[in-house]
Amino acid sequence: MFVGLTVLLVEDDDVFAAALAEELRRFQHDVTVAEDGRAALAAIDHEQFDAVVLDWMMPRLDGVSMLKRLRDGERTLPVIMLSALGSAAEKVEGLEAGADDYVVKPVAAEELNARLNAVVRGRQWLNASPIASADTLRAGNIVVSPTRFRAWRGDVSIDLANLELKLLAEFVRNAGTVLTRTMLIERVWGYEFEPTTNLVDVYIRRLRQKLTAAGGEDPILTIRGVGYMLRE
Amino acid sequence: MTRLRSLRGLTLVFIAAFMAATLGTGLISYNETSRTIARLVDSRLATTADAMAPVGTAYETGELLRRMKALDDDRDTGDLGIVLTDAAGHRLGGNVALLRRLPLGFSMLRRHDRIKGLSQGRAYVRGVGDGRLLTVIGETEPVDNYAAARIRIYVTGFGTIVFVVLIGMLLFARVVSARITAIRETAGAIIAGDMGHRVPVHGDRGVFDAQAATFNLMLDRIADLMRGMSNISSDIAHDLRTPLARLRIQLQTLARQAETSAMREGIARAVAQSDELLAMFAAVLRIAEVEAGDRRAGFGSLEIDTLAREVAAMMLPVAEDSGRTIVFTPSPVVTIRGDRQLLTQLLVNLIENGLRHTPAGSRISIAVSRLDDVARLTVSDDGQGIAPEQRAVALRRFGRLDASRRALTPDHKTVGHGLGLGLALVDAIVRLHDGSLHLEDAAPGLSVVVKLPTPSRQQPGPSIALAR
Numbered sequence: 001m002f003v004g005l006t007v008l009l010v011e012d013d014d015v016f017a018a019a020l021a022e023e024l025r026r027f028q029h030d031v032t033v034a035e036d037g038r039a040a041l042a043a044i045d046h047e048q049f050d051a052v053v054l055d056w057m058m059p060r061l062d063g064v065s066m067l068k069r070l071r072d073g074e075r076t077l078p079v080i081m082l083s084a085l086g087s088a089a090e091k092v093e094g095l096e097a098g099a100d101d102y103v104v105k106p107v108a109a110e111e112l113n114a115r116l117n118a119v120v121r122g123r124q125w126l127n128a129s130p131i132a133s134a135d136t137l138r139a140g141n142i143v144v145s146p147t148r149f150r151a152w153r154g155d156v157s158i159d160l161a162n163l164e165l166k167l168l169a170e171f172v173r174n175a176g177t178v179l180t181r182t183m184l185i186e187r188v189w190g191y192e193f194e195p196t197t198n199l200v201d202v203y204i205r206r207l208r209q210k211l212t213a214a215g216g217e218d219p220i221l222t223i224r225g226v227g228y229m230l231r232e
Numbered sequence: 233m234t235r236l237r238s239l240r241g242l243t244l245v246f247i248a249a250f251m252a253a254t255l256g257t258g259l260i261s262y263n264e265t266s267r268t269i270a271r272l273v274d275s276r277l278a279t280t281a282d283a284m285a286p287v288g289t290a291y292e293t294g295e296l297l298r299r300m301k302a303l304d305d306d307r308d309t310g311d312l313g314i315v316l317t318d319a320a321g322h323r324l325g326g327n328v329a330l331l332r333r334l335p336l337g338f339s340m341l342r343r344h345d346r347i348k349g350l351s352q353g354r355a356y357v358r359g360v361g362d363g364r365l366l367t368v369i370g371e372t373e374p375v376d377n378y379a380a381a382r383i384r385i386y387v388t389g390f391g392t393i394v395f396v397v398l399i400g401m402l403l404f405a406r407v408v409s410a411r412i413t414a415i416r417e418t419a420g421a422i423i424a425g426d427m428g429h430r431v432p433v434h435g436d437r438g439v440f441d442a443q444a445a446t447f448n449l450m451l452d453r454i455a456d457l458m459r460g461m462s463n464i465s466s467d468i469a470h471d472l473r474t475p476l477a478r479l480r481i482q483l484q485t486l487a488r489q490a491e492t493s494a495m496r497e498g499i500a501r502a503v504a505q506s507d508e509l510l511a512m513f514a515a516v517l518r519i520a521e522v523e524a525g526d527r528r529a530g531f532g533s534l535e536i537d538t539l540a541r542e543v544a545a546m547m548l549p550v551a552e553d554s555g556r557t558i559v560f561t562p563s564p565v566v567t568i569r570g571d572r573q574l575l576t577q578l579l580v581n582l583i584e585n586g587l588r589h590t591p592a593g594s595r596i597s598i599a600v601s602r603l604d605d606v607a608r609l610t611v612s613d614d615g616q617g618i619a620p621e622q623r624a625v626a627l628r629r630f631g632r633l634d635a636s637r638r639a640l641t642p643d644h645k646t647v648g649h650g651l652g653l654g655l656a657l658v659d660a661i662v663r664l665h666d667g668s669l670h671l672e673d674a675a676p677g678l679s680v681v682v683k684l685p686t687p688s689r690q691q692p693g694p695s696i697a698l699a700r
Contacts, residue, residue, distance in 0.1 A: 013474055013478060015478050015482075016474065016477055016478040016481060019478070019481040019482055019485055020481055022485060023481060023484065023485070057470050084469050084470040084472075084473035084474050084477070085466055085469055085470065086469060086473075086514060086517060087465070087469075087517065087518075087521045088521065088527075088573070089521075089526065090466070104473075104514070105473045105474065105477040106473065106476060106477030106480045106481065106510065107477075108484075109481070109484070163546060189546075191573070191576065191577070191580075192573050193518070193573070193577045193580075195580050195584060196584055196588075197547075197550050197584050197587065197588075198550065198553075199547075199550055202549045202550045202553050203549065205553070206549055
């Protein structure tokens with residue numbers, strides 16, 4: 001897991017910003033707070049950040065406008081929008097402005113930490129292999145071929161249903177990073193809403209059974225109160 | 233009266249009235265002319281009779297015959313027939329023969345009177361003393377030939393007028409209809425979610441342009457209101473979520489600093505309560521998002537039976553894990569127009585609802601069918617159902633049911649749904665699709681029936697949506 005990211009938190013509510021910064025520091029991140037979009041742009045000019053957590057509605061320069069300027073200036077650093085605005089259209093607007101992820105307030109610090117790690121990791125993975133082979137994904141002794149709808153653990157082929165295969169592919173792609181239930185619902189199920197049943201847990205349980213049917217230790221770790229992680 | 237209000241009805245009534253008036257004018261004019269001609273002939277017959285035997289004179293028969301002949305030579309009366317008969321009806325002289333006794337005064341002559349060279353004419357009979365009768369006959373045939381020509385003139389003349397007026401009416405109807413169609417299409421586009429659509433204005437400063445401009449102004453106003461509403465939604469979201477987010481994170485920080493486990497538990501409960509508040513709030517905002525109608529713009533064609541089967545299969549492991557089962561009844565393809573995300577949420581919601589409110593061992597049945605142009609999606613369970621008088625409550629926002637129908641499975645989160653927002657959201661999604669939601673008795677259990685229009689029925693759709 002990644003620790004110690006340098007994070008720029010752009011948030012005009014100083015009480016919330018201070019508390020959230022404090023929470024993120026518990027995960028060993030180095031957090032700088034900027035109170036609006038202009039201050040954030042200035043900070044990014046002077047300092048190197050691993051990621052930005054960006055509020056939308058702020059005085060002077062709002063989050064989406066700031067993000068557009070950032071992207072127009074060819075700044076590619078990962079940005080997570082953290083906003084009180086949560087409609088599907090607003091999420092699309094945020095993502096189209098160039099955000100890597102969009103989270104609706106409030107968010108548990110654990111969830112935000114997981115998403116920070118995921119966006120930073122995703123960026124590094126992209127940089128490391130610009131023409132990544134989409135055909136096979138590998139993590140430890142687990143291999144997934146999303147195009148051929150096949151998965152193996154070691155030499156053993158694992159028979160997976162479509163959703164289980166997508167779930168495993170997502171884990172393999174993010175091996176070593178925690179994926180929260182909400183992240184899995186968004187990425188694997190592709191839902192813009194959250195089911196109220198324990199859907200993710202049920203599917204993880206089934207996936208675990210199939211992965212360990214031929215022996216071997218459980219490759220999926222449960223991170224209590226946060227989500228799941230595939231061992232690297 | 234209702235027919236008169238439609239453009240077509242009005243056009244037809246106008247054409248009928250116009251035709252009747254034209255025909256009536258033609259007939260009256262024809263009759264009037266005929267009568268005038270008959271009067272002219274009659275007066276000539278009377279003048280001739282008077283010239284031969286002036287009133288008050290009593291000529292001898294010989295004298296009368298001589299005057300008859302003189303008149304014949306003297307004037308151009310070759311087209312007139314003159315007969316003198318005695319009191320017994322015997323012919324005393326004249327240039328024609330009569331088959332029957334004609335009445336005194338004026339009368340009509342027809343072809344069956346067999347007067348040589350006469351098919352239609354007038355006769356004038358007058359007594360000339362001693363019971364003798366003088367009969368003068370004039371033909372109206374040359375005049376009748378003229379009548380045929382007159383009819384021809386009427387037919388071509390009035391026919392041309394009728395034709396021109398008909399073409400004019402059709403063009404007029406088409407122009408009016410095109411302008412009205414433009415307005416209807418604009419309204420349809422607006423209802424379908426394209427708020428930028430406007431009625432074209434031609435710049436001719438006519439009444440239609442004025443109406444189009446007024447209509448467009450109204451649309452601008454509606455767009456403003458919609459923007460205002462969505463701003464209010466955003467503002468509420470911001471103004472309520474921001475302090476709640478602050479509250480939540482402060483509680484979390486506090487929980488870590490708490491010295492006793494009792495305090496930690498108390499704070500954890502407070503966090504859970506704020507989460508429930510936020511989830512309920514998110515559900516309300518989601519309903520508002522659906523009700524705003526903007527998502528109609530993203531509607532696409534989709535097979536509701538396939539979607540239902542996929543969601544049923546996806547939810548099956550969840551059902552099985554809680555000791556319940558889901559049965560999907562295969563159906564033929566039923567295509568509708570809709571929003572895949574929202575319809576997926578609808579299905580997930582209904583299935584979760586079924587799982588949540590039934591005891592272990594229950595069965596959730598899902599079926600899709602099509603009757604005429606209505607797609608029917610049914611999600612039913614074999615649980616306790618909802619009493620008829622409670623069904624309206626179940627659909628109401630924040631409507632709470634009796635304890636019996638509330639969460640039977642404490643292991644599932646009841647966020648948002650325990651407060652009766654689940655079905656309200658389903659209802660909003662159904663209404664966005666111009667459909668209807670019904671709660672029925674599955675005997676035993678609850679049957680939730682969603683009726684959605686299929687594309688063929690959606691074509692005149694906007695009016696259906698407006699009818700609400």
